[in-house]
Amino acid sequence: MGQAWRDVGSVGMLTVIGCFTDQHDLRLVGLAAAICAIAALTAIRLLRHAGSAGRTRLTWLVVAAISSGTGIFATHFIAMLAFQPSIPSAYDHGLTLLSLVIAICLTGLGLRVALLGTQGASWLGGLVVGLGIAAMHYTGMAAFEVTGHLRWNPAVVAASIVVGELFSAVALSTAIRSRSLTSLLASAAILTLAIGAHHTIGMAAVTITENPLATLSPHAMSPTWLAGAVALASLAIFVLTATAHALSLREQRRVHGETERMRGLANAAVEGLIVVDGHRVVTANVSFGRLVGLADAAVAGLPVSTFLTEANAWQRLACAMGQPVELGLRHAAGEIIAVEAILRRIDFAGKSHQALAVRDIRERKQAERHIQYLAHHDALTGLLNRTAFNAVLDRAVAAAVETGASIAVLCLDLDRFKAVNDLFGHAAGDAMLARVARCVTGLLGPDQCMARLGGDEFAILMDGQAGPDAAEDLAKTIIAALAAQASDRTADAMVGVSIGIALCPQDAMERQDLMVHADTALYRAKADGRGTYGVFEPEMGIAVRERHGVERDLECALARDEFHLV
Structure with a gap:
């Protein structure tokens, strides 16, 4: 990339990306990337914890906002410290602090929106987080002072915002859609990419024009002081990271204990029982596994439609929430089992699930058929x-x-x-x-x-x-x-x-x-x-009626003592 300054008369121009290898401390660039990744992972972990925290959700959302906002701030300014132009530079106190506040507030708002639970909420929340990344970046650049002028390329600025918005939306959507470890790592990596890509493209949009007559504000913060502020921000991130890790371990122990307790209670039940998240089985008791001809562990992870014989069975259960519904259950061998099923909403592992209880009614149906048979x-x-x-x-x-x-x-x-x-x-x-x-x-x-x-x-x-x-x-x-x-x-x-x-x-x-x-x-x-x-012949009817008449007359005569021996 060579010399990034170009002489135009007596005035020099500097493209920031153009001097990446010559005028950037690559160790600090690597540190910025590491801080960004740690902050993103911490933010996603705290977001998940907030989603299952119940009444303390708001508190953990604030902690997640501080982690993500501080991470964006630290990433940006560590990268700026890595930039070492050959002209004097400093940072405005007020705008630097404002950029931190903007990052925390907008990312916090985005995380809150992502947890609304409505359709498209995670994507909308990600867009708000992307807006926070952009607002923090360009407010931070407004705080950057040099003995010259900054000139921006609007098209590249717009591209940086779009890229940051897109990656942020994908990151939060991935984090909300699944609670698996793979989802956690993927969403953290995508959020890291969102912050890093936005910063890189955003810095490509700026060109610094040297002005020998320009001076720095006497109240501006030197890079040394900025390094101290960023160090404090990084320390806060590491503290929050440790907190998030501890919470994650505690949550895992709690979920494991709750799962084992519920499994013990469920296995004691005669009825088959499965816990469903969305349309997929999370866990099943032994009775349900025996009913469908599978081990209870093999049932977990399968779509609930695997066992329902009717296409609209789940809709029928949802419409009759809490009320018994008779339907067919598919056995692994293909047999259709008549069951009575009840669907209820429960809290399981800190999250709303559906519990489906099924009772084998084959014997009852057989008895009903037998009674119906005997009636006819x-x-x-x-x-x-x-x-x-x-x-x-x-x-x-x-x-x-x-x-x-x-x-x-x-x-x-x-x-x-x-x-x-x-x-x-x-x-x-x-x-x-x-x-x-x-x-x-x-x-x-x-x-x-x-x-x-x-x-x-x-x-x-x-x-x-x-x-x-x-x-x-x-x-x-x-x-x-x-x-x-x-x-x-x-x-x-x-x-x-x-x-x-x-x-x-x-x-x-x-x-x-x-x-x-x-x-x-x-x-x-x-x-x-x-x-x-x-x-039959009509005459038979006449004869029968005559005979019956004679029988009635004789009975009446006997009753009235009208018989006499002659």
Whole structure:
């Protein structure tokens, strides 16, 4: 770079960057860089501590502002002390002090903004810190006095400000986004780069023009005194660095102790429990790991979406904060586990997190399904019960009436079943009912269903254009199949089956009437000799009503003592 002074007539001009090797003490330049790096690392550490300090946040923000502001100030003026021009120079007391105050205040404001927690706050805070670096630098340069004049290149000045702003924004964004050691070192390095790059580019913007007639202010501070002030500032930085390191160690011990305590409590819980930061699992208890088929340590660090089967499950949990939500949990083997989950906000390791508690409800769901099954099915045979059959028949009758299709109902009653119960016991009777159900259901088609109405009474619905011929064919098949089954069993050999058939809409257009008519046909079949079937005919209804009338008359006569022996 050679001689940085250029003679223009009798006047010399000096470019500061142009004389970097000739008129800079490189040892002081290295010291400035070291002070800058230490101050940046300290500021980031204190910023993180302030973020988790709760009620003492403001105090630690002030300490972080002093560290960062003093670091910027010390870096600038150590670098200025490293600059050794061949003309007299000094520093204005007031402007030098003002530059320190500006650095502390603006960087403190930027750090406060970065901790707001809103979207883009860390970037905005970084821009404010970059503004503080620029304001301190150019206020400090305004305090610089020489026997000459300083001339600035506006484009280079603007470039120095933009570069400082950009690097500062990236530094604070990196520091806030993650609390890892890598993030700490990266953000401190970027902030160091912001300060150093701004200073270097800013100094490239200035040219000193010698003026032999110019004099220094008698009250200006000499470089020697400035060195003392900078030494005090550097000492303050080292004190704050030691404080930040001690705080960091204490915070690590506190977080470790809190983590171990919470892990112990969590592992004692039956429910699965994970602590989530953002959308990533921080820690999990043993029960959760067992539930998803992973070690609890393997769960930590995974996205919570790894275990949620629904895309909007996390949104559902957040909307129902503190309330139970049923959802699916994905097992490592691919199985979907039904769980009841509750999401709550907690303070963990000095920071707000979400705690997700999950309870395995597979057994409860299975019990609910069983109860639902029993509400519509017969416990002994597994067939539909009377309530469920009536509901199915109601729908079938309504459809048949609307479309004109034909359906058939077959009522079945076991002959001499009471005798089997009396001779062989109820267990044998129950076994016989189960065998009858299995035998008959094996004969039914896809549009046919069977129900146990109670005791030894059964009913079959034939849907899908079931005419009288098809109903009679099915009745014959059932009677033959049960007779064949009974041939090799003593108890079954005593029992036959009688069947009554009624059709809709031919015989009735209401469920109740259809069942009554099928029952009427059944009793006609029993009267005709058992082990056979009967198809409802209108005359049967008349005969039944007449018989019922005679029965009522006889009962009334008996009650009124109207019978006489002749």
